[in-house]
Amino acid sequence: MIRLGVPSKGRLMEQSFDWFADRGVRLSRAGSDREYAGRVDGAPGVTLILLSAGEIPRELAAGRIEMGVTGTDLVREKLPFWRNLVTEIAPMGFGHADLVLAVPACWRDCQTLDDLTSIARDFRAAHGFRLRIATKYHRLVRAWLAEHEVADYQLVDSQGATEGTVANQSAEAIADITSSGETLRANHLKILPDGLIHASQATLLAARAAADTPELQAFCRRLGVG
Numbered sequence: 001m002i003r004l005g006v007p008s009k010g011r012l013m014e015q016s017f018d019w020f021a022d023r024g025v026r027l028s029r030a031g032s033d034r035e036y037a038g039r040v041d042g043a044p045g046v047t048l049i050l051l052s053a054g055e056i057p058r059e060l061a062a063g064r065i066e067m068g069v070t071g072t073d074l075v076r077e078k079l080p081f082w083r084n085l086v087t088e089i090a091p092m093g094f095g096h097a098d099l100v101l102a103v104p105a106c107w108r109d110c111q112t113l114d115d116l117t118s119i120a121r122d123f124r125a126a127h128g129f130r131l132r133i134a135t136k137y138h139r140l141v142r143a144w145l146a147e148h149e150v151a152d153y154q155l156v157d158s159q160g161a162t163e164g165t166v167a168n169q170s171a172e173a174i175a176d177i178t179s180s181g182e183t184l185r186a187n188h189l190k191i192l193p194d195g196l197i198h199a200s201q202a203t204l205l206a207a208r209a210a211a212d213t214p215e216l217q218a219f220c221r222r223l224g225v226g
Ligand SMILES: Nc1ncnc2c1ncn2[C@@H]1O[C@H](COP(=O)(O)OP(=O)(O)OP(=O)(O)O)[C@@H](O)[C@H]1O
Pocket: 010, 012, 051, 052, 053, 054, 055, 070, 071, 072, 073, 074, 095, 096, 097, 177, 178, 179, 180, 200
């Protein structure tokens, strides 16, 4: 038996259903729009579980599902040492979104990450506290800033509407997902040209412990991936 976890709502769910349908496997909700049980036609031995996109990495790691669909950003954010826990079987060609570092558009002297590093240093000296970066991607942002030797900052947790935190004066900069860039523009923020932290897309994943089983390999062959 393969338990397949797919996001339970929105475009990610619909595009996942389309992706499987293109490969001859029909996924659907079992009942009403509010019911989280699913149906699978065209793949005996596979059951569909509709889950929050953010919980799919943890469910794979815990062995409660064998396969799943979610963004690569969420895999890296939710699972320390993710490569030990899950295998990326195939990028799915939708759900493209970039995790980026953005600062106020009016910061004319901030054009690069190096500029931000000096601004952060001066900010700390001037204000007595570290420059605040609002994000929900704590693990990814911390690791990336450490890699780029940015030290004088603090993360402020923001679980939504992150682009609003600068105008609300709860942060000086943000790190969030962008797709069209409209939300950043509407909130008078600009992406640092060297501020791409991770380019994400929806990806078909397997739990490492299940990746080599004959059932999973047969399903991958059926889908034409892996
Ligand atoms: N504007 C966007 N365009 C394309 N992909 C996006 C966009 N915003 C988020 N995503 C991607 O969609 C995935 C799910 O994002 P998110 O965690 O915001 O889910 P959600 O819709 O809030 O779901 P849930 O709350 O059920 O976890 C992530 O991989 C993310 O990169």
